[in-house]
Amino acid sequence: MPTRAHGLRSRYRSLVVAAVAALMAVLLSPAGAQGAGSGGARTPLSEPVYSYSGAVRESVWVDTGLDGDGDGRDDRVAADIIRPREPARQGRKIPVIMDASPYYSCCGRGNESQLKTYDSDGRPVGFPLHYDNYFVPRGYAFVAVDLAGTNRSDGCVDVGGRSDVQSAKAVIDWLNGRARAYTTRTGGTRATAGWSNGRTGMIGKSWDGTIANGVAATGVRGLRTIVPISAISSWYDYYFAQGAPLYDGGPDWLSGYVDSPEALGRCAAVQQRLADGAPRTGDWTPLWTGRDYVKDARKVRASVFAVHGMQDLNVRTKHLGQWWDALAEQGVERKIWLSQTGHVDPFDFRRAEWADTLHRWFDHYLLGYDNGIDREPMADIERHPGQWSTDRVWPPRTTRTTALHPGSGTAPGVGALSLRPARPGAAETFTDDPAQSETEWAADLDRTTTAKAGFRTGRLTADLRLSGSSTVTVTATPTTSTAHLSAVLVDLGPDTIRDYGASGEGITTLTDRSCWGASTPGDSACYRDTAARTAAVDRTVISRGWADLGTYASPGKGRPLTPGRPVTLTLDLAATDHVVPAGHRLALIVAGTDRDLIDPPGSTPTLTLDLSRTTARLPLVGGTGAFVRATAGSTAADAVSMAPGARGVTPPHPAPRVPGDGRP
Missing domain, CATH: 2.60.120.260 (Galactose-binding domain-like)
Known part of the structure; x- marks a missing residue:
């Protein structure tokens, strides 16, 4: 009997060792974790196994190779980073989710207009939106980039032009070892991204999503996917409709609105070039050629998950249609959601489904998981408020x-x-x-x-x-x-x-909140x-x-x-x-x-x-x-x-757009 008992204990210990080894293999996989899917089937899925409160929070300034403000020095853009601490200790590299925006200090992001926040030493504390709260514990880094001329970046805002696009592209180059960065704005200590595997996914609504389109159209290596939400594909079509001026002012006004206080003092020449290059005659000028991403769709390497409101009277769906058609001609992998809303983020009209779909999308394209999302219907379309249909291909083949x-x-x-x-x-x-x-x-x-x-x-x-x-x-x-x-x-x-x-x-925004990820005292994952x-x-x-x-x-x-x-x-x-x-x-x-x-x-x-x-x-x-x-x-x-008493919907008069409302 003792011999038998000893054998059982040995086999038990062997099973435990095997189980622990299997668990560690899972936790140390490129995703950071994987778990069981619905119905008991094992579907690859990154799980929140890393500490959010203990994550690394840091800032770097990346050389863009441009001198937009004419001060004789390369502009450096600020990239605030939050990443789980554990993978680097384990010798593992992780992918990046990036949102490059002009709104992090002037106007805010999301339905609650969140701004970046910093501690007394300038270290990032609060990151707008839920991307960091949700994805960092799942083994991703989140990088929030200030476009040139905004917040803590050098240079000037050029409204969709080379400087805007290069602000984000340079960070992707740095993540892949092709650009220089420093731990302070003035230089000094070089910063390296040894923790990154170079795979990047860009996301953002409105101007942020527009930059994702623009960066994808450069063909930069390392950008694996973009998720443009209510995004511009050609800036001419934001201000004009076949020569007819739209009620949106001009790019010089928009540049002045989002420029940092420092940039306002040094970017007058850039704003004048924007005004001169965008006459209200509606004529196409070289300025618009440089801000047309559709013509460069052939360069796109990244997959595209596009989201747009069919009643968006700010960034109208012409932007979506011409971009989508150009990508289709190039055979780009694509997915699309079309809602009945105006200029609204899917987090605010289909929250639970959005979090799940975005999770699986990034897992597939950034972590390499074969979770089937690329074989699901291409299109989700809102037919009535909250009621959705799907299509295998969009538009349907017939x-x-x-x-x-x-x-x-x-x-x-x-x-x-x-x-x-x-x-x-x-x-x-x-x-x-x-x-x-x-x-x-x-x-x-x-x-x-x-x-x-x-x-x-x-x-x-x-x-x-x-x-x-x-x-x-x-x-x-x-x-x-x-x-x-x-x-x-x-x-x-x-x-x-x-x-x-x-x-x-x-x-309609309610008073109750729901939580989508981990929180700290300085960065809540709970949203109205x-x-x-x-x-x-x-x-x-x-x-x-x-x-x-x-x-x-x-x-x-x-x-x-x-x-x-x-x-x-x-x-x-x-x-x-x-x-x-x-x-x-x-x-x-x-x-x-x-x-x-x-x-x-x-x-x-x-x-x-x-x-x-x-x-x-x-x-x-x-x-x-x-x-x-x-x-x-x-x-x-x-x-x-x-219908008795029915009424037509009157859209609001779109006087010059207020970027504080997330526009464009």
């Missing part, structure tokens, strides 16, 4: 560009939208009224008005889905030498949507919860586009119009994904100045549309056949059922 034509209707004042081209000579006339907007135009679709031309299908007998970017080609004859145009697609019918026009742009803010509407604008008619001959150069002479122009409409349900109607509006979104021209033109030469090309899932099925038996004069 999507086809379908030409629809405006024409005379079967009742006075009711224009038709159908597959049949209008008869030669058919025309509609309207006069630009800068006091009206898409809201008034949509509300007046069932009656003739002088400020717009409206066309609609009959009541649909089956659902009709648009997925992607649309265009509207018009032939118009102006009465003056200047004219601006708007084209709007509308879903006519009652619905409940996120109230993107209200404060919060589709969300949110809920969908909804509105009952009788019609929904689903896509829009604008243009200066004077750009008809060249998209980059406006010219005076000849009164009485027809010109043809194609307007690009913002990308969307929307299902017009059976019982609703699809409408197209062509009008002049949209009061809330573009500046008026220098005159008040009357425009006559040649309907036989006006066409909307829409990305319909199922193409022409789907449109035929959806309109079978309907007529343009069909009545529309209106």
